[in-house]
Amino acid sequence: MAPVVRARGVAKQYGRRARPVLYGIDLEVAAGEVVAVRGANGSGKSTLLRILAGLTRPTAGTVDGRPRPVGWVPERFPPSERLSAAAYLVHQGRIRGLRADAARERAARLLERLALAGGAGTPMARLSKGNAQKVALAQAVLTPPALLVLDEPWSGLDAPARGVLAELIAETAGSGGAVVLTDHGGSASPTAAYLLEGGRLAPAGAEAxxxxxxxxxxxxxxxxxxxxxxxxxxxxxxxxxxxxxxxxxxx
Known part of the structure; x- marks a missing residue:
């Protein structure tokens, strides 16, 4: 099966004298795959995911075939918006081509499913870390992503929301999308897993x-x-x- 996204020889260095974060990364992710990238804090996992999502340019190498839309959940989702959670999601939906009524319906359904505490009218700036993460997940799947990139998506979520996240990942892969995520705590059971260490990527051991x-x-x-x-x-x-x-x- 042709890859949805393909990284070839990707390297990243912040500053001419700095030590490279990534060295010659090769990675292919096909439709229906769920790929986990594991490694210690500071190993470059977030940098690699940002490159795959198209948010950071590599110093060397290429990323080909990146589809649209890309759903992206950063490690830290900033809840500093003055908008309410619902208004923020409707705004994001409109940017992605949804009609206002369709965006409102989709946002309400996702927030109900994720059990956002305090209600959809809660200002983003007042959300806890866990509830901000729920909004981050909702915005990533407002429109079905062809590529879903999740950086430590389990962080701050309660047990029911973790179950919903597992569903969203399975639904994305099941509909032909590709999923790449960091999984520091081993919370996911992906179709493939890689270990990022010393700036280099290698297949990880079998999943338990x-x-x-x-x-x-x-x-x-x-x-x-x-x-x-x-x-x-x-x-x-x-x-x-x-x-x-x-x-x-x-x-």
């Missing part, structure tokens, strides 16, 4: 956590592949939203 396939009924049938650690949370969220569980099996 098994995957489960969950088939949900409702207006349309949905098939999700989620890690065992998030299976119960995903099922609870689906039932709370009125979905029917048609099947659950280990992969």
């Amino acid at each position: 956590a098994p995957l489960y396939e969950i088939v949900l009924g409702g207006a349309e049938e949905t098939v999700l592949k989620v890690p065992a650690t998030h299976r119960d949370a995903v099922l609870s969220d689906a039932l709370a939203r009125g979905r029917t569980v048609l099947g659950v099996r280990a992969l």
Whole structure:
């Protein structure tokens, strides 16, 4: 399968005399893949993800095939906006080509699903870290992303929201999108994992956590592949939203 995004020989150096952060990174991510990048703090994971998302230019090398739209969740989502969470999401939806009513409906549905504390009218500047992260996730998937890039997406989330995040990742991959995320704590069960160390990227060891396939009924049938650690949370969220569980099996 052709890659959705391909990095070849990517290097990054901040300043002529500084030590390079990344050396000759090669990475391909195909449609339907969930790729985790792991490594110690300061290893360059965030820099690599910003390059893949098109937010930072590499010092050397190329990134080809980057699709649109790209959903992006930074490690620190700044809740300094004076807008409310709902108004911010509607504004983002309008920028991405949604009609105002469609943006409002999509934003409301996502915030309800993620259980934003305090309500959608809460000013962004008053959000806790966990609730700001929920808004960050919502804005990343307002329109279905062809490439979803998540930098430490589990940070600050409560257990139910972690289950919803696992669903959003599975839904993006299941619809033909590609997902790249940093996973410092090993919370995800990706289709491929890499270790970034000393500025170089290498395949990581085999994943320990098994995957489960969950088939949900409702207006349309949905098939999700989620890690065992998030299976119960995903099922609870689906039932709370009125979905029917048609099947659950280990992969």
